[in-house]
Amino acid sequence: MTEPLPLEGRPADEVLRALQQFGTQDPDYRHGRLWSLVYWLDEDYDRFLGAAYQGFSSANGLNPGAFKSLKRLESEVIASVATLLGGDDEVCGVVTSGGTESCLLAAKTYRDLARATRGVKRPQMILPRSAHVAWFKAAEYFRVEPKLLALDQDLRADVARLEAMVNRRTVMILGSAPGYPHGTIDPIEAMGEIAARRGVPMHVDACVGGFILPFMEMNGHALPPWDYRVKGVTSISADVHKYGYAAKGASTITYRNLELLEHQMFVCQDWPGGVFASPALLGTRPGGAYAAAWAAMQYHGVSGYRELARRAIEAFARIRDGVRAMPELRVLGDPSGPLLAYGSRDPEVAIYAVGDQMGARGWSVNRVQFPEGLHAMVTAQHLDVVERYLADLREAVAAVKVDPTLASKGSAATYGMLANVPLRGMVRQRVLEMFARQYARDGAPLALGGAHEGSSPGAASGAGDRSRQSGASGRPSGAGAWVEGLALRYAQWKRRRNTPRR
Numbered sequence: 233m234t235e236p237l238p239l240e241g242r243p244a245d246e247v248l249r250a251l252q253q254f255g256t257q258d259p260d261y262r263h264g265r266l267w268s269l270v271y272w273l274d275e276d277y278d279r280f281l282g283a284a285y286q287g288f289s290s291a292n293g294l295n296p297g298a299f300k301s302l303k304r305l306e307s308e309v310i311a312s313v314a315t316l317l318g319g320d321d322e323v324c325g326v327v328t329s330g331g332t333e334s335c336l337l338a339a340k341t342y343r344d345l346a347r348a349t350r351g352v353k354r355p356q357m358i359l360p361r362s363a364h365v366a367w368f369k370a371a372e373y374f375r376v377e378p379k380l381l382a383l384d385q386d387l388r389a390d391v392a393r394l395e396a397m398v399n400r401r402t403v404m405i406l407g408s409a410p411g412y413p414h415g416t417i418d419p420i421e422a423m424g425e426i427a428a429r430r431g432v433p434m435h436v437d438a439c440v441g442g443f444i445l446p447f448m449e450m451n452g453h454a455l456p457p458w459d460y461r462v463k464g465v466t467s468i469s470a471d472v473h474k475y476g477y478a479a480k481g482a483s484t485i486t487y488r489n490l491e492l493l494e495h496q497m498f499v500c501q502d503w504p505g506g507v508f509a510s511p512a513l514l515g516t517r518p519g520g521a522y523a524a525a526w527a528a529m530q531y532h533g534v535s536g537y538r539e540l541a542r543r544a545i546e547a548f549a550r551i552r553d554g555v556r557a558m559p560e561l562r563v564l565g566d567p568s569g570p571l572l573a574y575g576s577r578d579p580e581v582a583i584y585a586v587g588d589q590m591g592a593r594g595w596s597v598n599r600v601q602f603p604e605g606l607h608a609m610v611t612a613q614h615l616d617v618v619e620r621y622l623a624d625l626r627e628a629v630a631a632v633k634v635d636p637t638l639a640s641k642g643s644a645a646t647y648g649m650l651a652n653v654p655l656r657g658m659v660r661q662r663v664l665e666m667f668a669r670q671y672a673r674d675g676a677p678l679a680l681g682g683a684h685e686g687s688s689p690g691a692a693s694g695a696g697d698r699s700r701q702s703g704a705s706g707r708p709s710g711a712g713a714w715v716e717g718l719a720l721r722y723a724q725w726k727r728r729r730n731t732p733r734r
C-alpha cells in the first residue's frame with residue numbers, strides 16, 4: 233500500500249519511526265546474510281558515515297565553483313585514488329554517483345574522442361563477455377555497438393582473439409579487475425599492449441577492485457598488473473561505495489590525462505539559464521555522498537583498508553576452498569577475490585535449487601547464468617559468518633540431492649527457464665513487462681517464489697524481497713503469472729517449430 237501525501241505534516245519522530253519500520257522488510261545485511269549490494273561494517277560506522285553525509289546533504293556539487301568544500305573533497309578523493317591506482321600527477325578525474333555512471337561516462341568519452349579525432353561515426357567498443365551490465369546500458373544509451381570478446385577457459389577475456397577484433401570503428405577496449413560475474417581479473421597487461429599498439433583507449437572497470445586490489449597487493453598477494461602501471465590503460469573506474477565502504481552514491485572515474493577527461497565534459501554556452509558546464513552525467517551532485525566518501529577514506533586510511541582487505545580475502549578464500557571441497561560443486565573460473573561464483577558438477581544437483589535452499593535458510597544469494605551459478609560478493613563483515621554459510625551450503629546441497637524435483641519448483645524453475653529458453657528476445661520482452669509492472673501505480677515488488685530468495689530477474693544484483701506477490705488489485709501478478717506466461721509462450725513456440733509445414 234502506498235501512502236498518499238498527508239494533508240497535514242506528521243511529527244518528525246513519527247516519520248522516522250515509519251522509516252525504521254519500512255527497513256525491517258529489507259534483506260538482513262546487518263548480520264552478513266546478504267551477498268551483494270551492501271558493504272556494511274557496524275552500527276557505529278554507519279552513524280559516522282551518516283554524520284558525514286548529513287553535514288553536506290544540502291550541498292550541491294553541480295557547479296564546482298560554488299561549493300569550494302565539495303571541490304576540495306572531490307580533488308582529494310581523486311588524488312588518493314590516482315595514487316592508489318599507480319597513476320602519476322597527470323591522472324585526473326571526477327567523483328560520480330556510482331559505478332554505472334562511471335562506466336557510462338567512459339563509453340561516452342571515448343565515443344566523443346573517436347568522433348573528434350578520427351571522425352568515427354559508427355562507434356564500436358570491445359567488451360569481454362563478462363563485462364558488467366552497466367556497459368551494455370552504456371552501449372544502448374550512447375549508441376556504441378558492443379563487440380563481445382569471448383572468455384577463455386578460466387573465464388577471463390580471451391586476449392588471443394582481441395587483436396583481430398580491433399578496427400577503425402573501435403573507440404575503446406574494456407577489461408575488468410575483477411569482473412562481476414566470476415571475480416576474475418582480465419589479462420589487462422596483454423590487452424593494454426594491444427590497445428597501445430593499435431592506438432585505441434583502454435578502460436579498466438575496477439568498480440569492485442579499485443578499493444581492494446591495491447590493498448591486497450600491499451598485503452602480499454601476487455596480482456597481475458591491472459592499473460595505470462600498464463601502459464595501454466587510459467582510464468579506470470573505482471567505486472568508493474563498494475570496497476571503500478562509503479555511503480551509497482560515490483564512485484570515481486579517472487583518466488590518464490586531461491585531454492581525455494575533456495571529452496567527458498558537457499558545455500552549453502547558449503542556454504537561457506546561463507552558460508552551463510558539467511563534468512559528469514548528473515546535474516545536481518549530492519554533496520553528502522562526496523563528504524561520506526572522503527570521510528570513509530580518511531577514517532580507514534591505508535592501514536584500515538589493508539585490514540578490511542585482509543578480512544574480506546580471508547572470508548573469500550575460505551568460501552572458495554569450502555566450495556571446492558564439496559564434490560557436487562565447482563568454483564567458476566579462477567577468481568582473484570573478493571567475489572566468486574560457483575556452480576554444480578553433479579547432474580543431480582541443480583544449482584538454482586541450492587540457491588532456493590540457501591534462501592530458505594535465510595541467505596540472500598544472487599544467481600548467475602552461462603554457466604549457471606550462485607554468486608557471492610564477499611566483504612570484511614562476512615568473515616564472521618563463513619562457517620555458518622558453508623554449513624548451510626552443505627545442507628542445501630544435500631537437500632537437493634535427496635529431492636531433485638526441487639529443481640522444478642520455487643524460483644529454481646524460473647531461473648532455470650530464464651537461463652535456458654533459447655529465445656532470448658522473448659525473455660527480454662517478458663522481463664521488461666514484469667519489471668515495468670512493478671512501477672505501475674499498484675505495482676508490488678516481485679519475489680520469484682520463496683520468501684527469502686536472491687536476485688530478481690532483470691536486476692542481477694538485486695536482493696530478493698520478502699513481500700508477497702499479488703498486486704493490490706488482486707489480479708494474478710508477480711512471478712507466478714509471469715513465469716506461466718513465459719512458459720506458455722515458449723511451449724507455443726516449440727509446438728509451432730515442431731509442427732511440420734504442409
Ligand SMILES: Cc1ncc(COP(=O)(O)O)c(C=O)c1O
Pocket residue numbers: 330331332333335364366408410411412437438439440471483693
Ligand atoms: C565490475 C562492476 N562494474 C560496474 C558496476 C556498477 O556499479 P553500481 O552498481 O555502483 O552502479 C558493478 C556493480 O556491481 C560492478 O561489479
